[in-house]
Amino acid sequence: MSRTAYLLLLAVFLAPAVIIYSTFSIYPLLATIFNSFYDRQDDGTSLFVGLSNFTTLLSDPTWSAPFWNAFRNNCLFFLIHMCVQNPIGLVLAALLSLPRLNLRATYRTLIFMPTMLSVVVIGFSWQLILSPLWGVAKMFLSFFGLGFLFGPWLGEESTALLTISLISVWQFVGIPMILIYTALLAIPDELIDAATVDGLNQFQAFIWVKLPLILPTLGLVSVLTFVNNFNAFDLIYAMKGALAGPNFSADIMGTLFYRVFFGNQLQLGDTSMGSAIATMMFLIILTGVMIYLFVIQRRMHRYSF
Amino acid sequence: MAEVLIDKLCKSYGSAEILKDIDLKVEDGSFVVLVGPSGCGKSTLLRCIAGLEPISAGGMTIGGRQVKNLPPAKREIAMVFQSYALYPHMDVKGNMAFGLRFAGTPKAEIEARVAEAARILQLEPLLKRRPRELSGGQRQRVAIGRAIVRKPQVFLFDEPLSNLDAALRINTRVEIAKLHKLLNATIVYVTHDQVEAMTLADKIVVMNKGRIEQAGKPLDLYYKPANLFVAGFIGSPAMNFLEGHVTGSGRVEAAGSGLTLRLPSSCKPGDKVTLGVRPEHMNLGAAPGPLLQAQVDLIERLGETGYAHLRLPTGQVVISEVRGEPGHVTGDSISVGFDPVRCHIFDAAGRRIE
Numbered sequence: 001m002s003r004t005a006y007l008l009l010l011a012v013f014l015a016p017a018v019i020i021y022s023t024f025s026i027y028p029l030l031a032t033i034f035n036s037f038y039d040r041q042d043d044g045t046s047l048f049v050g051l052s053n054f055t056t057l058l059s060d061p062t063w064s065a066p067f068w069n070a071f072r073n074n075c076l077f078f079l080i081h082m083c084v085q086n087p088i089g090l091v092l093a094a095l096l097s098l099p100r101l102n103l104r105a106t107y108r109t110l111i112f113m114p115t116m117l118s119v120v121v122i123g124f125s126w127q128l129i130l131s132p133l134w135g136v137a138k139m140f141l142s143f144f145g146l147g148f149l150f151g152p153w154l155g156e157e158s159t160a161l162l163t164i165s166l167i168s169v170w171q172f173v174g175i176p177m178i179l180i181y182t183a184l185l186a187i188p189d190e191l192i193d194a195a196t197v198d199g200l201n202q203f204q205a206f207i208w209v210k211l212p213l214i215l216p217t218l219g220l221v222s223v224l225t226f227v228n229n230f231n232a233f234d235l236i237y238a239m240k241g242a243l244a245g246p247n248f249s250a251d252i253m254g255t256l257f258y259r260v261f262f263g264n265q266l267q268l269g270d271t272s273m274g275s276a277i278a279t280m281m282f283l284i285i286l287t288g289v290m291i292y293l294f295v296i297q298r299r300m301h302r303y304s305f
Numbered sequence: 306m307a308e309v310l311i312d313k314l315c316k317s318y319g320s321a322e323i324l325k326d327i328d329l330k331v332e333d334g335s336f337v338v339l340v341g342p343s344g345c346g347k348s349t350l351l352r353c354i355a356g357l358e359p360i361s362a363g364g365m366t367i368g369g370r371q372v373k374n375l376p377p378a379k380r381e382i383a384m385v386f387q388s389y390a391l392y393p394h395m396d397v398k399g400n401m402a403f404g405l406r407f408a409g410t411p412k413a414e415i416e417a418r419v420a421e422a423a424r425i426l427q428l429e430p431l432l433k434r435r436p437r438e439l440s441g442g443q444r445q446r447v448a449i450g451r452a453i454v455r456k457p458q459v460f461l462f463d464e465p466l467s468n469l470d471a472a473l474r475i476n477t478r479v480e481i482a483k484l485h486k487l488l489n490a491t492i493v494y495v496t497h498d499q500v501e502a503m504t505l506a507d508k509i510v511v512m513n514k515g516r517i518e519q520a521g522k523p524l525d526l527y528y529k530p531a532n533l534f535v536a537g538f539i540g541s542p543a544m545n546f547l548e549g550h551v552t553g554s555g556r557v558e559a560a561g562s563g564l565t566l567r568l569p570s571s572c573k574p575g576d577k578v579t580l581g582v583r584p585e586h587m588n589l590g591a592a593p594g595p596l597l598q599a600q601v602d603l604i605e606r607l608g609e610t611g612y613a614h615l616r617l618p619t620g621q622v623v624i625s626e627v628r629g630e631p632g633h634v635t636g637d638s639i640s641v642g643f644d645p646v647r648c649h650i651f652d653a654a655g656r657r658i659e
Contacts, residue, residue, distance in 0.1 A: 194384070196378070208403075
């Protein structure tokens with residue numbers, strides 16, 4: 001085959017991926033970053049303003065207060081997932097991989113089920129469950145004499161974000177579980193036998209042998225959680241609308257961006273500032289992933305058995 | 306070191322009986338090899354001794370102590386696994402010291418024991434390496450080192466050589482034999498390789514379908530197999546079996562011809578018997594015993610020796626060892642003989658008749 005024909009063939013096979021990836025991923029990303037350097041005038045023209053959109057976003061109190069609020073809330077959202085979702089996923093995976101367990105497949109399916117449901121369905125169902133008027137949660141707690149614990153969790157500034165985060169945890173706990181479960185299954189039984197002969201019980205073998213071996217998977221789960229959480233939008237929008245109330249207490253980067261870019265109620269859409277927020281989101285996620293790739297992952301060893 | 310006594314041990318998974326009434330004595334300081342075909346229960350028996358599998362019935366003592374209900378770590382055993390089962394996230398030293406650290410052994414003692422094991426196994430330059438930076442043979446030595454530092458009463462080996470290539474396997478086999486002498490250790494060793502069994506063992510235990518078929522010194526099993534299974538399992542190529550029946554005093558009709566043998570007096574005319582002759586005890590052409598007519602099917606030449614596959618008039622194929630350079634080719638009609646003294650006789654139930 002001649003060199004030209006070979007290059008042509010390469011181009012033909014690469015083209016579909018390159019075209020689709022460029023059109024739907026690279027172009028929008030670059031266009032957004034490009035947009036964030038311009039200010040759209042009332043007459044419809046765009047004016048290059050350099051970094052001034054970003055200065056406004058970070059220093060003008062009208063912009064910076066909502067931005068930092070959303071950033072703080074988003075960090076909290078991520079923290080709750082890291083501290084609740086992933087440890088529970090780990091424990092569930094450890095339980096699922098116990099040698100003597102009946103109904104393994106049933107548990108696995110049931111726990112994974114919410115992940116497959118639509119976020120809108122989840123959001124709506126939980127709104128009904130937690131409703132102070134006729135929610136089943138209130139009746140359920142009262143049945144056990146714990147009715148005094150119930151509160152309008154979704155309606156109070158102090159608990160709205162926490163409640164939504166926990167609903168999200170409930171929905172997505174299946175993903176870390178499945179990833180960690182798969183990693184645990186790859187550990188050969190003989191290794192645990194060796195640990196048993198060395199005097200470790202099941203729990204100690206998990207802590208000292210299995211856990212160090214699945215660290216790469218835990219890292220992967222963490223970085224996936226981070227990316228997903230800082231891109232989150234749908235559950236909060238489904239339950240609380242774009243205002244992410246009460247009083248923006250559940251506002252995260254995604255909902256802030258949505259309001260600014262597309263406009264909401266009396267707020268007019270502002271594509272330039274919206275793009276600036278989107279670019280900030282991109283930078284935050286990029287930073288997080290870079291830290292993972294260059295600082296954490298390099299120190300981790302992957303093991304083949 | 307200690308002796309292991311297994312008394313009427315049974316093991317079943319649900320209704321499936323894996324081990325049935327196993328009685329076995331492993332003498333102090335002896336090297337016992339469990340052999341048998343896949344699924345015969347030899348690995349399960351080893352895991353029962355280790356305590357990794359609970360036993361369903363019967364008992365077991367190690368060094369006079371009943372260990373039936375003790376966890377593996379309390380049985381004073383050490384095990385070398387088929388896949389070596391080294392901890393991938395620890396270096397060689399960490400792997401060897403791990404169990405000791407868990408047992409609360411003083412640090413100086415751990416250092417000393419690891420250094421000693423490393424010296425015996427020539428692992429000193431590798432102590433800081435992780436398992437994945439080691440070759441198969443080195444991993445094997447680390448696995449043995451991990452066993453040595455525990456100073457166990459009994460070493461258990463589960464097919465330790467099966468993951469090594471042929472050349473390394475022979476070397477390691479010799480190393481293990483030396484190690485046994487050096488440590489004066491009691492060893493129970495599982496393999497499906499009868500060469501390993503014959504060369505290493507003080508006592509071979511042949512297992513089949515969850516039972517012990519015969520236990521004894523390697524050459525006893527070779528010269529006096531207790532039944533057809535052991536006769537067919539020990540020796541390579543396998544023993545030739547000729548079905549026949551007793552026709553008269555000292556005479557057997559087998560392989561389509563009448564043969565004169567020295568039969569024990571317990572054989573009556575009409576009894577069904579099986580004659581067993583090892584390939585190395587058969588001779589092409591003249592022999593000091595009965596002759597069979599056969600046609601050459603194939604000759605495998607290995608150099609100094611070779612194996613002739615011979616088709617008898619009944620259609621059965623027997624294998625005979627040939628020394629030197631046989632002149633025969635496929636299709637030749639020849640006669641093959643064997644020494645009646647070297648012929649094993651088994652009764653209808655497959656038991657050896659003396």
